[in-house]
Amino acid sequence: MISQLSWKIGGQQGEGVESTDRIFSTALNRLGYYLYGYRHFSSRIKGGHTNNKIRISTKPIRAISDDLDILVAFDQESVDLNAKELRAGGVIVADAKFNPTVPEGVSAQLFAVPITAIAEELGTSLMKNMVASGASWALLGLPMEVFNQAVQEEFGRKGAAVVEKNIEAVKRGGDFVLAQAGGPLEAFKLEEADGKQKLFMIGNEAMGLGSIAAGCRLMSAYPITPASEVMEYLIKKLPKFGGTVIQTEDEIAAVTMAIGANYGGVRTMTASAGPGLSLMMEAIGLSGMTETPLVIIDTQRGGPSTGLPTKQEQSDINALIYGTHGEIPKVVIAPSTIEECFYDMIEAFNIAETYQVPVIVATDLQLSLGKQSCEQLDYDRIAIERGKLVTEELEPREDNKLFPRYAFTEDGISPRVLPGAKHGIHHVTGVEHDQEGRPSESAVNRRKMMDKRLGKLSQLRITDAVKADGPSEPADLLVVSMGSTGGTINEAQARLAQEGIATKHITVRQMHPFPNDLIEPYLQRAKQVVVLENNATGQLANLIKQNVGYHDKIVNLLKYDGTPFLPSEIYNACKELN
Amino acid sequence: MATFKEFRNNVKPNWCPGCGDFSVQAAIQRAAANIGLEPEQLAVISGIGCSGRISGYINAYGLHGIHGRALPIAQGVKLANRELTVIASGGDGDGFAIGMGHTVHAIRRNLDITYIVMDNQIYGLTKGQTSPRSAEGFKTKSTPEGSIESTLSPLEIALSAGATFVAQSFSSDLKQLTTLIEAGLSHKGFSLINVFSPCVTFNKVNTYDWFKENIVNLEQFPDYDPSNRIAAMTKIMETNGMLTGLIYQDKTRPSYEDLAVGFKPEALAKQDLTLSRDDFDKLVKEFK
Missing domain, CATH: 3.40.50.920 (Rossmann fold)
Structure with a gap:
């Protein structure tokens, strides 16, 4: 019995690699295994080699493995590119259609399964993913009911006939490979998992979920890899909570719209990657200067310029810290686990409102897109802190004076009133300003305002900094x-x-x-x-x-x-x- | 009910004496009072440039942002609080040069805000460079031999971008300007009001007298139908854009807020942020 193994599926982009992985790993998640996924993909939609690797373990894991136990290949290219990763005694399950061969120097057992042929016999080559995942499942000797249940859920809304066909595809894939192998492979017999249900998600989804929990109800964003899943998740969810996601014309519009909406009183964020963050820098300065809360997600990818849009890198940190001209208070948080992706978003929104500053949550591509097991999230840890937001009715001000939105206080943080409030009128400007928000070039005021803003974060230590x-x-x-x-x-x-x-x-x-x-x-x-x-x-x-x-x-x-x-x-x- | 005086504050504008922007400020204050707004119900979001200072000169909520970005900020404010009346404003450089991308997309998005452009055909605050609105041959510090780029027509662009409200006025005609701003504020959707607002310091060509001689008031055409988009485009082209009045209005198209599925009719900013345990459990369940 083994406690962990690695499985990989490879093929042409758009060929069902993603869905094979999804069904296979969802079923594994149901059994309570810990999973950690890695996507190798390119900046194109159809064609080009792509592969997904998952690690399956009975204990918590947060890393891909050095080697590979099972490789499922839709084409010879996938075999050739990935077989070297197989450890001695590894297995290749390949589509018989292309007469697969084991590359020289690789000692792996090859099972040629008529993946395409079975799928076509059942009606459509689209079902290749089911045949392939069925064969993988059978080799591991895992209980069939759990797998069929996952299939039922995936296709249930398409009707019983579709479910039945897919279950048949799974079965035939399994039967074929078992006949060749003479039964499930002893070497790959996994110890039983703890059966405790975990969540299975990518970091971008965890951050989307965290944002909703944090009370975020608006998102303005421009699509970019590897950030778009945050937006796509919230597009599905926010309307249920009265909010919306707005796709803007560019990242400058995305961030300035978020600033406007935060000024208006709604927790709003945007999400992007390096190129978008570069465009947002001036606006981040506006948020810092006007003390308007702002939350931005930066899913770091390979830079500079367009760089490596689908690859792992952690190279935006300097830009995030130093990118804005002038000097503003700013917070940069880097979650390191999928659970932190969730909790950090709540903290980010709380910090943004409490300290009235821009907060950037910086992930990296692997954390944003690597699908993995996530411990149960704790509802009781969700707390919304809005700092010095004035919600009570205000008294009329003497001589119609403006509300002192930038009043000097001991901690440098001033009471914040939202537009619409009676007797709360004040001015907001990115020009240096006095306590009421009016432009001021006074040297004395300038020093005091700079010290006020820059001093706000002196004591800040986030959870597990x-x-x-x-x-x-x-x-x-x-x-x-x-x-x-x-x-x-x-x-x-x-x-x-x-x-x-x-x-x-x-x-x-x-x-x-x-x-x-x-x-x-x-x-x-x-x-x-x-x-x-x-x-x-x-x-x-x-x-x-x-x-x-x-x-x-x-x-x-x-x-x-x-x-x-x-x-x-x-x-x-x-x-x-x- | 508030009078226009209540939209005044005691700040003395830093505009040059005779600047067209004074009238735009007065017209906004009058229009806001005329449609029955209280000062706290109005938010004026402005860009950067001489005209961008306007948000500080009106007794209302005001945000003076960054160059070219008044529109996305204003749209954010409106999304956050639909109960506010939101005006975005700035100059022709702000809206038609650095911010042109936002202008076109704000028009097609059709959120219920009013965009007032103070168009003086020059960059004033940086002391006299060419603008996209400058005429060909116009000599400035940045075009000493005369501008060799064609003049941008915001009205034509607005119509082709799907605008639901397009108007143009002249800062000398306070009455017409006030009426058009009232109409813009009352329009359910995005309204563009371009205002010829002469720069008395750096533009010695497009002066008050020059505008008086060259503009055509649509009142001269009693049969003009502002709901006819083709007629509107024709009239803009016939007059080379030198016309004032309500040029086009589509009262049938719903605003973005009304079309967005699930978007609440009440101010989002006033909603409870708490996620119920039940909703949380439902969201989490999808990842099992």
Whole structure:
């Protein structure tokens, strides 16, 4: 019995790779396995090789694996490109249609299943996905009822006949491969899962769900990879809560519309990726200057310019922190797990309103799009804090004076009144202004206003601003990361521990303002610090050096080829340092 | 009920004496009072430029944003609170150069807001450069040999973008301007009002006298039917865009807010943000 295995499906884009994966993994999720998915795709709609890989485990996992156990291939290209990943004893299930062959130097067992032929016999080649997933399921020897139930749910609304046909396709795929293999493969017999129902989603969906929980009722956005799923999720959901998603003409309109709507009193956000964020920078300054709450999601992808739109990178951090001209208070949060994608959105909206600042939630492509198991989300952790929002009726003001929207206060945060309120009239401008919002060039006022705005976040520490996970005992070697890479690091740590090499891992979640005080103790204790990031210049490492120091201890571990880190790469790098 | 005086504040505009924008400000204040608004029910969202300062000179909620983006900000305000009357305003550079993309899309989106452009055919605040509205051959600091680009026609663009309300006026004609702003504010959908608002400092060609000599008031054509889109386009072309009055209005097309499925007729800003446990469970269940 094994506790985890990796499965991959490959084919031409648009050929059913996605749906095969979806049905197969939904059924696995029902059994309570932990899943972690990785999509290899290109910036095109039809054609071109694409593959989805999922890792199946009885224990929590948050990383793709170095190798592969089962490869399902719709074409020879998928075999040729991916077979090398197979570990010894691995299996290829390929469509008999193209007379598949095992590439030289690969020792894998090949099952040629007439995937297309069976599907066509049953009526349509579209059912290839069912034959392929059925064959995969059968090889693992998992209970059929759960799988059929998933099929029923997927096709139920299309009628009983369609469901029946698809179940038949699953069965025939399974029967065929079992006849060849002589029954389920013993080597791939998975231990039973804990049966506890997990959620199965991508980070973008978790953030969409988190936004609704946070009270977000408007989204203005422009489509972009890999952010669009946030928008697509909310388009389906927000109308049920009285709100809407508006697709704008560009990202500048998206962000300024969000600023207008937040000024109007509705929690509103936009989501984009690097190119969109670049366009939004001036408006982010407006939000900071006018102290108008704003929430933006940046799903980082390969940059610069159009870069690698469908590939993993963590290279926007500098731009997010420093991108706006002038100096404003701003918060940059980087969730590192799917659960954090949900909870961080609630915190982002609360911070935006409490401190009246722009908040950017920065994920990376793997976190945004990698479908994975998510622990049950806790309704009781949802709390909406709107800060100094004035909701009570106001008294008439003396001499018809304006409401002091930018009043100097001890914490720098001024009461905020929404347009429409009687006796609350004030002016808002991106020009330097006085306490009532009127333009002012007074040097004294300028200094006071700058200090007021920039001082607002001095005490801000988000939940788990710096998070330690993995082994709890002290270690000489500290690994520091941000975003989705933590799970992969934990796996490398486990392997290192087996060899007696102790390591410590922290994730920086609050990217700005930088939580120096929380990071320093870890750096102080460590003899050597590996800062691991998906970019070419070591942006996180530089933030640490700039804000905390310890230049002599810090070593960069950088990967900027568009693919996520593998556990073995981290293991090897740490071992070399040891 | 508020009078137009209640839409005044004690701020002295920093416009040059004689600037056309003073009349636009007065017309907005009168129109708002005439249609029965209270100051707190009005939000004026403006862009950057001389005219962009207007949001600070009217006693109403005002937001002076960034160059070229008055329209998306104003649309956001309207989406957040449908009970507010929202005016977006700015100059011809703001709306027809840097913000042209937003102008076209705001027109086709048809949210219920009013866009008032103070069109002086020049960049004033940066001290005299060419604008998309400058005539060919117009000499400015940035076109010392005369502008060699063709003049943009916002009225034609508005009609072809699917505008439901297009009007043009002249800041000397306070009565007509006030009436048109009232009509724009009352129109259910996006209304564009382009106002010839002379720059007395940097534009020595398109002066008050020049406009008086060259514009045609649609009142001269008693048979003119502003619901006829073809006639509207023809009239704009016949007069080379030098006409004033209500040029086109489509009263049949619903606004964006009314077409958006599920979008509540009440102000979104006033809604309870709490997600019920039941709704939360339903949302989560989809991921099992």
